[in-house]
Amino acid sequence: MEQNLSLNLHVLIARLDRAADRILRAEHDISYSRFLALTLVGELGASTQRTLAEYLGVTEPSVSRMTAVLAADGLLDVQPDPAGGNRRRLSLTDEGKRLVASIRQEFEDRLAAVVAESGVPYAEYAEHTARLLTTFDRLEREAGK
Numbered sequence: 001m002e003q004n005l006s007l008n009l010h011v012l013i014a015r016l017d018r019a020a021d022r023i024l025r026a027e028h029d030i031s032y033s034r035f036l037a038l039t040l041v042g043e044l045g046a047s048t049q050r051t052l053a054e055y056l057g058v059t060e061p062s063v064s065r066m067t068a069v070l071a072a073d074g075l076l077d078v079q080p081d082p083a084g085g086n087r088r089r090l091s092l093t094d095e096g097k098r099l100v101a102s103i104r105q106e107f108e109d110r111l112a113a114v115v116a117e118s119g120v121p122y123a124e125y126a127e128h129t130a131r132l133l134t135t136f137d138r139l140e141r142e143a144g145k
Contacts, residue, residue: 020107028103030073035103037066038075038092042100046091048081064088075099 021032028035033056040055041047053063067090070076075096081087092100115125 023107023110024103027106028099030099034066034070035100037063038070038096038100039104041076041090042092042097046089049078049088049090052090070096 017032020035024030024032024035037052037056040052044051044055049060049063049067052067053060056063067076067078067088071078074093077091077093079089079091081089112122115122
């Protein structure tokens with residue numbers, strides 16, 4: 001039973017990621033990975049490329065290339081870190097903030113429709129998801145001690 005649940009979870013995550021990527025590319029001309037990067041910069045506030053790479057689980061050179069594209073598209077502001085060195089500080093431009101807010105609302109509405117169609121009450125889904133995220137946050141904090 002547990003193995004089947006684990007497999008189902010992996011399949012669900014992969015399907016959600018693919019669906020998000022298809023929607024974003026078709027409707028906003030941006031990949032899911034780039035949208036995720038913008039969302040993380042927005043959620044983390046002004047961040048560094050190193051921090052973003054850690055959150056995305058990719059290398060710093062990969063994030064450097066991604067942030068250059070997002071900056072060229074006017075969605076991300078990339079500045080030298082005042083502390084010096086090769087670090088770059090990241091923040092969303094006003095256009096980036098608008099795009100992230102708009103897409104997040106679109107995704108929320110679409111997810112609510114899919115959850116409702118599945119017969120799962122959306123309020124219950126949202127409550128359980130929030131509880132899972134809180135647990136993950138706690139576990140990560142405890143692992144960091």
